[in-house]
Amino acid sequence: MDTSHFIKTNTSTCQMSIVQWQDAAPSLRAVRESVFIHEQHVPKELEWDTFDPVSTHLLVTSSAGEPVGAARLLPDGHIGRMAVLKTWRGKGIGSAMLQRLLDECRQRGMTKVALNAQVTAKSFYAKFGFQVVGEEFIEAGMSHIKMFLKL
Numbered sequence: 001m002d003t004s005h006f007i008k009t010n011t012s013t014c015q016m017s018i019v020q021w022q023d024a025a026p027s028l029r030a031v032r033e034s035v036f037i038h039e040q041h042v043p044k045e046l047e048w049d050t051f052d053p054v055s056t057h058l059l060v061t062s063s064a065g066e067p068v069g070a071a072r073l074l075p076d077g078h079i080g081r082m083a084v085l086k087t088w089r090g091k092g093i094g095s096a097m098l099q100r101l102l103d104e105c106r107q108r109g110m111t112k113v114a115l116n117a118q119v120t121a122k123s124f125y126a127k128f129g130f131q132v133v134g135e136e137f138i139e140a141g142m143s144h145i146k147m148f149l150k151l
Contacts, residue, residue, distance in 0.1 A: 005100060007060065009091035014068060015057055016100055021036040021052045025060050027067035028052075031059075035083035042140040051080075054105065060084070071095045073101055098128055102151070111151055119143040125135045 009016045021028065024130055036042040060069030071082040077099050084093045105113050117125050119136060122145055130147040137144055 005096075007091075007093055009088075009093065012063045014062055014088075014093060015071075015094060016058060016061050018100075018104065019057050019059045021055065021057060022046045022047055024057060025125050026050075027059055027061070028057055028070045028072075031070040031079055031085060033066050034085055036140075038083075039086065040140075040142065046140050049095065058101060060097060062088075069097055071097050071101060073104060077105055077110045077113050079113055082115075093128075094124065098125075102149070108151055112148060113151060114146065114148045116144045117147050119145055122147070 005016045019028070032047060036047050039040075051149040052072065055072040055074050058069075058071045058073070059067060061111055062068050067085075067090055068088040073081055074080065079098070082094065082097060084097070102113065113130075115125065115130070115141075116139060117130070120130065125147050128149065130149045131146055133146045137146075
């Protein structure tokens with residue numbers, strides 16, 4: 001099965017691929033380190049966990065082959081670690097990534113998807129039908145909210 005898709009932005013075409021941690025860790029790490037550790041000041045010990053090796057990952061690369069976006073899907077249907085480099089935001093990459101992950105969940109027969117959204121991204125996920133569950137909480141020093149989507 002082909003796991004690559006293309007995303008056309010107003011300035012270039014990016015490639016989006018389903019990858020495994022052991023095959024693409026340096027590229028996935030580059031995006032997550034830039035966004036979460038450097039930009040959002042998430043402590044390194046909170047960013048890297050035992051879920052990476054057992055998760056399915058999504059990697060977006062520019063036409064030059066540089067990593068620009070990453071996300072992961074845990075075996076239980078939890079989406080996390082969605083990140084797009086700052087200079088690539090607002091080009092539809094995040095939406096394409098989320099849609100691809102939802103398609104992957106459907107292909108796997110999952111009936112529900114969950115995520116912990118940064119409160120600032122709540123409306124982004126709501127556009128895809130995600131609904132808020134519970135109260136806001138602090139994770140990695142930032143306000144988050146649990147959200148879910150029935151497929």
